[in-house]
Amino acid sequence: MTTMGVSSLFQSCGRAIAGISLLAFVLAGCTTPTVKPQVRPVDAATAKRLDGSWVAVVGEDRVFPFNGEYRDSKAQNGYQMLYPASDFAGFLVGVATHAALQSAQNDAHLEAQRKISDEVLAPYRQVLDEIRVHEAFRRALQLSESGAGIDVAEAPKDTTAPQVTLAAHAIMAQSRRALIIDLVAKVRDPSIPDDTAGYVHKVRVISDPIEVNYHSANDYWLTDDGHQLKQTVSSLLAKAIDLFSADATRHLHSLEQKQITARYQYGNEQRRERAVLLEQSCSRQTLRTLRGWVLSVPVMDSLKGDAQCRSTDVATHSESPPA
Amino acid sequence: MNRAKLLTIVMLTMMLGACASVPQQPVAFDAGAIAGSGNHVAIQMKKIPATDTTFPGAGCLMCIGAARLFHSDLSAQVQSLQPEDLNALPDRLAKVLRDNGAQVSVLDQPEDISSLPSNAAKGENQKLSEKDFRPLADKLGVDKLLVLDIRGQGVKRAYSSYIPTDIPRAYVSGIAYMVDLKTNTYVWYSAIETARPAEGEWNEPPSFPGLTNAYYQVQAETSDSLTSELSVNATKTSKASPLTETTAKVTQ
Numbered sequence: 001m002t003t004m005g006v007s008s009l010f011q012s013c014g015r016a017i018a019g020i021s022l023l024a025f026v027l028a029g030c031t032t033p034t035v036k037p038q039v040r041p042v043d044a045a046t047a048k049r050l051d052g053s054w055v056a057v058v059g060e061d062r063v064f065p066f067n068g069e070y071r072d073s074k075a076q077n078g079y080q081m082l083y084p085a086s087d088f089a090g091f092l093v094g095v096a097t098h099a100a101l102q103s104a105q106n107d108a109h110l111e112a113q114r115k116i117s118d119e120v121l122a123p124y125r126q127v128l129d130e131i132r133v134h135e136a137f138r139r140a141l142q143l144s145e146s147g148a149g150i151d152v153a154e155a156p157k158d159t160t161a162p163q164v165t166l167a168a169h170a171i172m173a174q175s176r177r178a179l180i181i182d183l184v185a186k187v188r189d190p191s192i193p194d195d196t197a198g199y200v201h202k203v204r205v206i207s208d209p210i211e212v213n214y215h216s217a218n219d220y221w222l223t224d225d226g227h228q229l230k231q232t233v234s235s236l237l238a239k240a241i242d243l244f245s246a247d248a249t250r251h252l253h254s255l256e257q258k259q260i261t262a263r264y265q266y267g268n269e270q271r272r273e274r275a276v277l278l279e280q281s282c283s284r285q286t287l288r289t290l291r292g293w294v295l296s297v298p299v300m301d302s303l304k305g306d307a308q309c310r311s312t313d314v315a316t317h318s319e320s321p322p323a
Numbered sequence: 324m325n326r327a328k329l330l331t332i333v334m335l336t337m338m339l340g341a342c343a344s345v346p347q348q349p350v351a352f353d354a355g356a357i358a359g360s361g362n363h364v365a366i367q368m369k370k371i372p373a374t375d376t377t378f379p380g381a382g383c384l385m386c387i388g389a390a391r392l393f394h395s396d397l398s399a400q401v402q403s404l405q406p407e408d409l410n411a412l413p414d415r416l417a418k419v420l421r422d423n424g425a426q427v428s429v430l431d432q433p434e435d436i437s438s439l440p441s442n443a444a445k446g447e448n449q450k451l452s453e454k455d456f457r458p459l460a461d462k463l464g465v466d467k468l469l470v471l472d473i474r475g476q477g478v479k480r481a482y483s484s485y486i487p488t489d490i491p492r493a494y495v496s497g498i499a500y501m502v503d504l505k506t507n508t509y510v511w512y513s514a515i516e517t518a519r520p521a522e523g524e525w526n527e528p529p530s531f532p533g534l535t536n537a538y539y540q541v542q543a544e545t546s547d548s549l550t551s552e553l554s555v556n557a558t559k560t561s562k563a564s565p566l567t568e569t570t571a572k573v574t575q
Contacts, residue, residue, distance in 0.1 A: 032490075035524040095485050102486045261408065261543045270547070274539040290532035 039292030042187050042199040042248050046162065050187070051249045054162040055151045056137060056241075064131040064233065065169035068120035069180075070113065120174050123218050127226030131233060137166065140237035146245035156188075163188060165198075168240065170233055176217035177210040177267030179232050183240035187248065201247055202293040203240040207232055208283070209265050209298060243286065243294045252278050252286070252294065262287055264297035273297070347498075348449050350512035352553050356503065357425040357510075361466040364425045364501065366413045367433040368471035374404050374538075376491075377475065380482035389485050396528040397491065401478045404535065408542035409473055409495070415546060416469065419554045434459055436470065442507050452500075452507045460504035468504055473497040473515070476542070478534055490525055493537035494518040495545045513552060517541045 042050065121128060134152065141150050156163050164187050171180040187199040212220050221229040246252045255277045262273050262285060273295060275287035280299075287295045357364060376398045378390040391398065417427040439454040459468060474497040481489040500512040519541045521533025 032524070032526040035527045037527075098484070098486050102483070102488055106488075261539045263543070263547075272540045272543040272547075274536045290530070290536050291527075292532075 037292065038200065039202055040198075040200045041292070042201075044250075046187055046199060047248060047250050049162045050164070050245070052161075053150065054164055055153050055157055055159060056141070057153050057156055057163050057165045058133055058137045059165075059167065060154060061132055061134040063129055064133050064136050066121060066124075066128050066131075067169065067171050068117040069171050069174045070117045071174055117174070120172055120176060124172070124221060124226070124229060127222060127229050130226070131230055133168075136168075136233055136237060139234040140241055143235055143238035144241045144245075146242050150241075166241070166244075168237055170236075173267045175267040175269065176221070177212070179207040179236060181205045181233065181236035181240050183237065183244060185244045185248070199248075201244050202291070203243045203247070203296075204293055205236045205239045205243070205296045206264070206266060206298065207236055209267050209301070239296060243296060247294050252288075254278055254288065255280065259290075262297070263300050265300050266297075270300060271297075345447060345449075347453075347512060347514075349514060350450060350500075350509045352501070352511040354423065356467065356501075357420060357423060361505075362425045363465040364420055364427050364467045364469055365430050365463050365465040366417055366420075366427060366469040366471070367430040368413050369433050369473065371406050371409055371473045372475055374401055374406060374477045376401050376477055377479045378482045379479060380484070380488065382482075382484060386482065386484050390480070390482055390487070393487075394480070394491075397478065397531055397534070400529065400531045400535065401538070404477075404538055406473075406476055406542060408539070408546040409476065412471055412546050412549065415550055416471075416553060419550055420469075423554070428465065430463075434463070434468075436472075444507070450508050452502045452509055454507075456502050456504045456507055463504070466504060467501050467510055469499070469501040469511075471497070471499050478538065479518070490520050491534060492518045492520045493534060493541045495541050499549055511553070513549065515545055515549070517545045517548070519544070 134154070137152055141152065151157075151161075153163075156165075164185050166183060166185050168181055168183045171182070173179070181204070183203045183205075185201045185203070187201075210217060210220055243252070257276065259274055259276055262275055262277065264271055264273070264285060273287060273289060275289045275295065277285065278288055278294070279286035283299060285297050285299055287297065289295050356362075376391075376394055378387060378394075381387045381390040413429045417429050420427045436454055439456060439458065442452055442455045445451045445453055456468060460466070473495065476495045478491050478493050480487055480491040495515060495517045497515045498513065499515060501510040502508065503510055519537045521531075521537050523533055525531070525533050527533055
């Protein structure tokens with residue numbers, strides 16, 4: 001190969017690298033933002049303080065947030081575009097335009113999908129509007145095992161007791177045969193003035209499956225002015241608070257460190273989660289997800305009738321199944 | 324006829340032939356095939372492709388380079404994952420078949436199916452295999468061969484040239500089938516196409532817990548779905564039409 005040929009090869013490689021770098025720069029603004037770890041467990045000193053009484057700060061009294069389960073099974077379509085340009089700068093403008101159009105299309109798709117997901121709540125809207133945040137937390141604390149020493153407040157109090165900001169929302173399965181409660185608990189470290197640097201625990205509790213068909217589910221939830229719906233929200237929230245309390249005070253320990261792919265019942269479906277097993281009884285499993293959340297799930301129907309399961313319950317932490 | 328014309332005709336014939344071929348339809352498991360005599364089944368799984376990221380639609384070298392550059396953290400995480408459920412699949416299916424009365428052996432060294440001769444009798448018959456498996460009957464000393472052919476697994480993200488058009492999804496693709504080695508008849512044929520995005524946000528470097536979870540979920544779904552096809556149908560006594568519209572799908 002001649003010297004000229006080698007030089008030309010180097011120039012081509014250089015242009016390709018420069019091109020990819022420029023593209024990376026242009027597209028960097030179009031990519032999904034990075035998400036930081038969602039859970040920051042409390043330190044030993046805070047854990048000890050939470051073992052006593054604490055104040056639950058639940059914010060203003062409003063309608064308890066409820067969503068339909070978000071399901072987006074279809075891959076999104078690409079916005080096809082060619083890049084007719086006379087030079088590299090024009091080409092980059094073409095790519096950036098393509099990215100903007102695709103991003104707008106994806107956002108519109110997400111928004112439309114969210115609206116469709118929430119349609120499952122339509123029959124329950126009147127009852128859901130009656131469930132208020134303060135009342136839901138008060139009821140849940142009455143039902144919870146760890147609620148005895150917990151005071152509910154709208155805003156942080158001037159007190160020496162530890163204060164935990166609790167926020168929860170509920171999700172109804174599209175099958176209408178399961179409810180989910182997500183609880184986010186944020187514990188402020190009094191030694192750190194920055195409010196964003198608190199400890200965060202997340203807990204998800206999935207209800208036992210409702211043994212009715214899709215159309216009968218409305219009757220099940222709405223009978224007696226929606227008693228079953230309100231009661232299930234309270235009991236799941238109570239379970240979530242108990243699990244937060246157990247986790248924050250370090251009473252939840254792994255049965256084994258090895259990760260498993262756990263199977264559980266979600267309404268009329270089987271679901272799976274990669275996690276570490278924390279507790280197991282014949283009716284429920286408690287897991288630590290890869291994101292660090294605590295997840296309480298009903299075991300699969302096929303295991304509930306197991307004779308061995310009935311005789312050898314290996315729960316390490318007593319629990320009463322919600323709902 | 325000159326060479327150029329001949330080559331053009333051959334190419335056109337090949338292209339049109341490819342368009343005309345009918346894709347293999349799923350065949351529901353025929354439980355009767357492992358009942359009574361002729362129930363010795365060998366199971367083999369081709370080497371599973373390495374776990375990796377892929378970017379379908381990134382159609383030029385620079386597009387692929389840009390896609391790889393953006394997802395270098397994700398690729399590093401995905402490449403560290405092991406296909407546990409897929410590795411365990413031959414033993415799991417062997418247990419299901421044994422529970423239903425079959426004698427089952429799992430082959431340590433898979434046979435090279437591609438080297439088998441074509442099945443001349445295949446034609447449009449969806450129940451007949453593409454390859455002539457009969458030479459394997461004597462070689463393996465079994466009646467049926469169950470083949471697990473995983474063709475891709477990991478995380479994929481659809482692209483249109485330089486632009487990602489979808490969120491990344493964990494996936495498994497391939498085929499699974501059982502063939503009668505004496506008659507070249509499919510006892511079972513299932514296409515595997517399982518994909519799932521992370522729940523919630525996906526861009527969580529360095530460990531990408533959402534997508535890592537989805538990776539294990541699609542493997543478990545694939546394994547459960549294939550197991551269910553063999554166990555549910557194997558317990559049926561009636562022989563319904565072995566051709567069904569269902570597949571081993573499980574796309575979300």
